[in-house]
Amino acid sequence: MNEKKAVGEKAVEFLKEDIVVGLGTGSTVYYTLQLLGKLVQQGYSIKGIPTSSQTAKIATELNIPLTSFNEIDEIDIAIDGADEVSSSLELIKGGGGALLREKIVAKAAKKLIIVADSSKLVDWLGSFPLPVEIVPFGVEATKRHIQKLGINPEIRMVDGTPFITDNGNYILDCACPKILAPHEMEHDLNMIPGVVDNGLFIGMADMVITMDRNKEVIIMEREKQVTNTIHQ
Template sequence: MQNADELKKLVGEEAANLVKDGMKVGLGSGSTVYWMVKRLGERVQEGLDITAIPTSNTTAKWAEEFGVPLTDFSKVQQLDIAIDGADEVDENLQLIKGGGGALLREKVVAAAAKEFIVIVDESKLVTHLGAFPLAVEVTPFGWERTSTTIEKLGGRPALRHKDEEVFITDNDNYILDCSFDEILEPEALQKDLKMLVGVVETGLFAGMADKVIVGRADGVFSITK
């Protein structure tokens, strides 16, 4: 039986093989995306002509390491495809992302793509969202008050820390990991959260994914809208 890392490698490489010559590609973040970027680098060495926009500083380093040419939104307005992971995927292809803290850039890139493909192992498939805490990126100034307003929506926010320090995103913001138990109406919750002063973005990706590629012990399968 394949372990989780082997499944991530499987779906990452499967997604990388969907990229075609001349495409402008959005590169997501996270451990599954690592394998996708690595495979893309191999294809570039074989002659694939692409340019890519990374969603995090870490992904940018991987792309540079593996030889994937990078660009930015000053030169590119639309992407042909964006490929990213997820922390949860429900039956309607609604997502929770942000476990790695790159949710804002991930959402900008996904929104700029003609096709948004999500790559996960089968452990990420859920009946409904919410078991995984929802990341909400907030401004450092007044984060305490923003946290209180999120509580009024039914969430239980916790300020994210890493290595005993407050976690800082690539955009110099904080993240509140919010437990909502069950998120039965992701689009409504996304709207309510975005209306709060101090909230920059949330890890709810509602109605954005076009295809989910899933790795499981017996192989790879896809779910589409």
């Protein structure tokens, strides 16, 4: 079974016509976009705000209408992926390098739905290197300040050169111990000069769509903190 396809497509069931949808980035949301594109071709009416140039390109190819914050005040529902999801629905995001725009879109959304295959579920955040977006100026100074928090940052490289985000910044991938206080770490990182934002998404996910051990889609909701099994 393709877990990413199953959970990515399931998210579309929570959308209604004539709403603004935050369109996330990554291999799981890809399937959300593909299904949305098919629905749009059939006359389904939505507007999307992409979290990356990559997503904007895919959406345009699928003829999904796009809008911007110049035209709207808030987003009805955002759908995005995650690199880690804790049992309390806290997230690490940014493996695709779009964490800043993803967080801006998530913050503007009335509801944030996360789609993630079962491999992304963890008891505690921290196994996946935490992405931190930083400005290019003063990289080494910023790294030294981050190291004082007890984590080890390394510049993300692509073909021997630093990865550049859609915002013209660098990404530091930070090896962390088990993150027992994610809210405090999110705050402490963002207080460092040179840090634009980090991949800890704390208290932001309203719903997580994933798979259980029986390969059944499950819905985890923050409000109820209960898990409902959906038989396919």
